[in-house]
Amino acid sequence: MNNHHELTSKMFQFRFVSPYTLIGLLALTCWLPLAAAATTPDGAEPTAKTSQWIRAGRVLDVVKGEYATDQLITITDGKITAIEPIPKQAQPNDLWLDWSHLTVLPGLIDAHTHLCDNSHMGRAFDHWALPAASFGIAGVVNAKRTLQAGFTTVRDLSAPYYACVALRDAINAGWVPGPRMHSSGQMITMTGGHGDWGGWMAPEHQVQTPAETVADGTDAVRQAVRLQIQHGVDWIKLSATGGFGTTGTIPGASTYTQAEIQAAVEEAAKRGIGVAAHAHGNDGILNAIAAGVKSIEHGTLMDTQAIKQLKKNNTFVVMDLLAAHYDLIETKKDFTDKQIQTTNEAYYQDYAANFKRAYQAGVRLAFGTDSGVYPHGRNAEQFQLMVDAGMSPIDAIRSATTWAAELLGQEQAVGQIQVGMHADLLAVQGDPLTDIGVLTKVQQVMKGGELVPGD
Numbered sequence: 361m362n363n364h365h366e367l368t369s370k371m372f373q374f375r376f377v378s379p380y381t382l383i384g385l386l387a388l389t390c391w392l393p394l395a396a397a398a399t400t401p402d403g404a405e406p407t408a409k410t411s412q413w414i415r416a417g418r419v420l421d422v423v424k425g426e427y428a429t430d431q432l433i434t435i436t437d438g439k440i441t442a443i444e445p446i447p448k449q450a451q452p453n454d455l456w457l458d459w460s461h462l463t464v465l466p467g468l469i470d471a472h473t474h475l476c477d478n479s480h481m482g483r484a485f486d487h488w489a490l491p492a493a494s495f496g497i498a499g500v501v502n503a504k505r506t507l508q509a510g511f512t513t514v515r516d517l518s519a520p521y522y523a524c525v526a527l528r529d530a531i532n533a534g535w536v537p538g539p540r541m542h543s544s545g546q547m548i549t550m551t552g553g554h555g556d557w558g559g560w561m562a563p564e565h566q567v568q569t570p571a572e573t574v575a576d577g578t579d580a581v582r583q584a585v586r587l588q589i590q591h592g593v594d595w596i597k598l599s600a601t602g603g604f605g606t607t608g609t610i611p612g613a614s615t616y617t618q619a620e621i622q623a624a625v626e627e628a629a630k631r632g633i634g635v636a637a638h639a640h641g642n643d644g645i646l647n648a649i650a651a652g653v654k655s656i657e658h659g660t661l662m663d664t665q666a667i668k669q670l671k672k673n674n675t676f677v678v679m680d681l682l683a684a685h686y687d688l689i690e691t692k693k694d695f696t697d698k699q700i701q702t703t704n705e706a707y708y709q710d711y712a713a714n715f716k717r718a719y720q721a722g723v724r725l726a727f728g729t730d731s732g733v734y735p736h737g738r739n740a741e742q743f744q745l746m747v748d749a750g751m752s753p754i755d756a757i758r759s760a761t762t763w764a765a766e767l768l769g770q771e772q773a774v775g776q777i778q779v780g781m782h783a784d785l786l787a788v789q790g791d792p793l794t795d796i797g798v799l800t801k802v803q804q805v806m807k808g809g810e811l812v813p814g815d
């Protein structure tokens with residue numbers, strides 16, 4: 361109770377010196393009952409107990425693309441309850457966080473992660489050589505790194521053994537630090553499709569693939585979706601084309617039929633769950649759009665027709681430039697065969713050019729990096745790649761805030777610094793609108809009103 365009284369008196373002191381609306385004696389008589397009322401609203405617990413204030417040098421309004429300088433952000437019970445110019449006579453106290461030298465943005469959203477996967481480690485993290493628990497343990501480590509990098513929300517698009525469903529629950533229960541997670545189960549794929557990892561082995565070596573991951577035909581796909589929902593997923597991920605990582609598949613070739621994808625979309629929609637379709641080639645992209653998926657993942661080889669359909673159907677595209685750059689260029693730097701480098705650089709430039717075409721056509725591009733393909737925590741490096749590919753810095757930030765929030769159906773909760781939204785914030789030094797690279801050097805991160813400690 362002592363604490364409570366102390367906080368109340370500090371809050372009172374703060375109110376007393378803040379001429380928000382009225383000046384002079386009249387203001388004082390108005391503030392007194394207000395301050396008193398705030399501590400005893402209908403007998404409820406005083407909100408002052410959990411309030412805190414951030415003095416922000418500038419705050420980015422991502423919708424307008426403008427800064428407001430010298431702002432005071434009030435946070436109560438993990439949510440933003442006020443944003444206003446710092447009152448001239450206000451006296452900061454120890455309930456204020458001083459971010460007056462920093463630029464404050466909404467917490468970032470990565471709409472395509474694999475927190476429970478460390479594929480970039482190659483053979484050291486071989487799916488078939490590790491016990492299931494390894495994926496959850498990797499998830500704990502990677503969730504913390506991702507949060508510390510300023511990503512306070514992620515959509516996690518597939519992990520073995522429902523590891524990222526368990527991770528989501530552990531984070532929500534406060535066991536381990538991590539972003540707000542919207543988790544899918546393992547990717548649903550056809551026999552021999554991208555993600556049917558064991559399928560290429562000789563029959564005598566094959567492992568049994570569970571019905572919720574490899575499914576053929578509309579009934580089986582429905583069952584796979586039902587099984588995943590039974591295990592608590594927030595999203596369904598399926599594979600509409602081949603992939604670069606699965607032996608025997610062709611990235612440009614479609615896999616599931618439109619009817620199969622539509623069965624998944626219908627089944628998931630009953631529970632308000634969206635479907636994300638992995639798709640590189642045009643046929644698969646068009647099938648998935650027509651079937652009503654919420655987002656196309658990669659969209660690597662999309663042509664003009666695909667771009668037109670994406671725009672027409674308001675389908676989001678998540679283009680993982682960072683994973684592509686890591687895979688095609690960064691990890692091939694030391695190859696002695698220079699031809700490989702040249703070819704890969706050309707592949708990357710084609711992908712970046714498609715990103716630009718989609719952007720210029722007005723396709724909705726949500727930020728997503730395919731983390732796990734590259735080392736976790738480097739997510740923000742993708743902003744520079746997006747700007748280099750032709751996107752404006754404010755749109756790159758929007759793609760990881762308002763646009764991604766809309767894809768997740770979370771636009772009322774995250775993605776902006778607005779009253780009523782979660783106090784998910786990050787602070788950087790410098791101006792991301794003129795140097796997007798500053799987003800890789802995060803100074804402070806807050807999730808739900810709680811500061812995220814660095815290591």
Ligand SMILES: [Zn+2]
Pocket residue numbers: 472473474517730
């Ligand atoms: Zn992925």
